[in-house]
Amino acid sequence: MKIFCIGRNYADHAAEMGSKVPEQPMVFMKPPTALLINNKPFYYPDFSNEIHYEVEIVLRICKNGKHVKPEYANTYYDAIGLGIDFTARDLQRKCKEKGHPWEIAKGFDNSAPVSKFFALDEFDDLSSIAFSLEKNADVVQAGNTADLIFSFSDLICHISKFFKIQHGDLIFTGTPVGVGPVVKGDKLVGRLIGQEVLSCEIR
Numbered sequence: 001m002k003i004f005c006i007g008r009n010y011a012d013h014a015a016e017m018g019s020k021v022p023e024q025p026m027v028f029m030k031p032p033t034a035l036l037i038n039n040k041p042f043y044y045p046d047f048s049n050e051i052h053y054e055v056e057i058v059l060r061i062c063k064n065g066k067h068v069k070p071e072y073a074n075t076y077y078d079a080i081g082l083g084i085d086f087t088a089r090d091l092q093r094k095c096k097e098k099g100h101p102w103e104i105a106k107g108f109d110n111s112a113p114v115s116k117f118f119a120l121d122e123f124d125d126l127s128s129i130a131f132s133l134e135k136n137a138d139v140v141q142a143g144n145t146a147d148l149i150f151s152f153s154d155l156i157c158h159i160s161k162f163f164k165i166q167h168g169d170l171i172f173t174g175t176p177v178g179v180g181p182v183v184k185g186d187k188l189v190g191r192l193i194g195q196e197v198l199s200c201e202i203r
Contacts, residue, residue: 001032001166001168001169001170002029002032002163002165002166002169002170003029003030003031003032003034003035003112003169003170003172004027004028004029004155004159004163004165004169004170004171004172005027005028005029005030005056005085005106005171005172006025006026006027006150006155006171006172006173006174007022007026007027007028007174008021008022008026008149008174009025009026009148009149009150009155009173009174009175010143010147010148010149010174010175010176010177011147011149012147012176012177013174013175013176013177013178013179015177016177016178016179017179021149022149024150024158025150025154025155025158025159027158027159027162028102028103028106029103029107030085030106030107030111030112030172031107033109033110034107034108034109034110034111034112035110035112035114036110036111036112036113036114036200037113037114039113039198039199039200040110040113040200041200041201041202041203042086042110042113042182042200042201042202042203043110043203044182044183044184044202044203045088045108045109047088047091047104047108048088048089048090048091048105049090050088050089050090050181051086051087051088051089051181051182052086052087052089052179052180052181052182053084053085053086053133053135053140053141053179053180053181053182053188054084054085054086054087054141054175054179055082055083055084055085055131055132055133055141055143055175055176055190056082056083056084056085056172056173056174056175057080057081057082057083057129057131057143057145057172057173057174057192058080058081058082058083058114058115058117058170058171058172058173059077059079059080059152059155059156059170059171059173060077060078060079060080060081060117060168060169060170061076061077061156061165061166061167061168061169061170061171062076062077062078062079062167063075063076063167064164064165064166064167065156065160065164065165066160066164066165067160067161068156068157068160068165069157070153070154070157073152073153073154073156073157074126074152074153076156076160076165077120077152077156077171078119078120079117079118079119079120080117080118080120080123080126080129080192081114081115081116081117081118081192081197082114082115082131082190082191082192082197082198083112083113083114083115083170083172083198084112084113084133084188084190084198084200085106085111085112085172085175086108086110086111086112086113087105087106087111087179088104088105088106088108089105089181091104091105092105092106112172113188113198113200114170114198115190115192115197115198116197118192118197122193123193126145126152127145127146127151128144128145128146129144129145129192129193130142130143130144130192130193130194131143131144131145131190131191131192131193132190132191133178133188133189133190133191134188134189134190134191135180135182135186135187135188136186136187137189140178140180141175141176141177141178141179142176142178143175143176143177144176145173147176148173148174149174150174152171152173155171155173156171159171182202183202184202184203185202186201186202187199187200187201187202188200188201188202
């Protein structure tokens with residue numbers, strides 16, 4: 001199982017990070033050990049002092065494919081969930097300054113909390129899915145897939161040029177504006193189409 005992640009897929013988030021809107025999807029990966037399921041708590045790692053949350057819509061791949069064509073891309077996922085891309089922003093900053101890869105800032109253990117998944121027919125419009133994240137009961141991020149720079153199909157086609165996508169793979173599709181830090185004692189709650197689907201305590 002592979003976890004694909006997409007950077008800067010909302011223009012407002014690219015702006016808040018001081019970055020240009022990408023011309024093609026920015027792909028990075030997390031290992032399976034990054035998964036955090038069943039609303040388990042996230043334990044703050046000792047190698048970072050600046051862990052940030054990034055809430056994202058997550059696609060679940062349902063069949064194998066390579067060089068997927070646009071007209072078939074929507075048949076390669078069968079469910080949608082909500083996830084958090086935890087990022088060690090201080091490590092990421094140092095890696096970028098040195099021109100080094102920054103997997104250690106994104107792919108560390110338990111850095112990818114994921115909700116349960118929902119069948120596609122539970123959504124009225126896959127191109128306009130509302131989602132949000134609360135920190136200590138305050139909304140800190142609110143997004144809608146209508147604002148994606150690269151659509152679900154775009155992402156599947158692009159990723160499958162380079163990697164064989166396989167049943168059970170996950171795609172984190174990008175985060176909207178509003179990313180920020182967490183500290184021990186915080187509680188994050190993710191909502192998808194108005195329902196609470198994800199909860200994560202920071203310990």
